[in-house]
Amino acid sequence: MIPRASLWAGLIGGMLLSPGAPAKDKPPAFHVASITYRQDGKLDAGILQSCDVPGIITGEIQKRKLKTGASTELVLRIDRVTRLRGRPPPGPVAAGTELGLTLLAVGSKQMDQPFLCRKDGLVGTSDAAHCARVAKCSRTIAEQMTTWLSGS
Numbered sequence: 357m358i359p360r361a362s363l364w365a366g367l368i369g370g371m372l373l374s375p376g377a378p379a380k381d382k383p384p385a386f387h388v389a390s391i392t393y394r395q396d397g398k399l400d401a402g403i404l405q406s407c408d409v410p411g412i413i414t415g416e417i418q419k420r421k422l423k424t425g426a427s428t429e430l431v432l433r434i435d436r437v438t439r440l441r442g443r444p445p446p447g448p449v450a451a452g453t454e455l456g457l458t459l460l461a462v463g464s465k466q467m468d469q470p471f472l473c474r475k476d477g478l479v480g481t482s483d484a485a486h487c488a489r490v491a492k493c494s495r496t497i498a499e500q501m502t503t504w505l506s507g508s
Contacts, residue, residue: 406483416494453489
């Protein structure tokens, strides 16, 4: 009988060294060079305290992959991170999160392009529950940016 650790090592090693496996991953489409908060923006302190909003946004945007070309440097501003609530209990409580970003620069080209996303759900009104919706909005905005930048 082959020990389980040896079996896993062999399987993993075989996957890593298999012929025809790509040598490199595709480079990210975007690199967030900087991200700031809007001074007069609508920013929910509870969400900002519970979630690493800039880290979530940066991580989700930088997951985008390029088919060809070089990575694009982005400068972003967080304009709004807010909680949206529906009716009070009893019963399901509608909760929502709104994320607003402005694309300030792409490489050396200055811009002022806003992007807004709203994600709703039932329950999940705690500050930490908004983190997942911030991540979903970040993915949505990354897709919107990709589409918008490919057309400009």
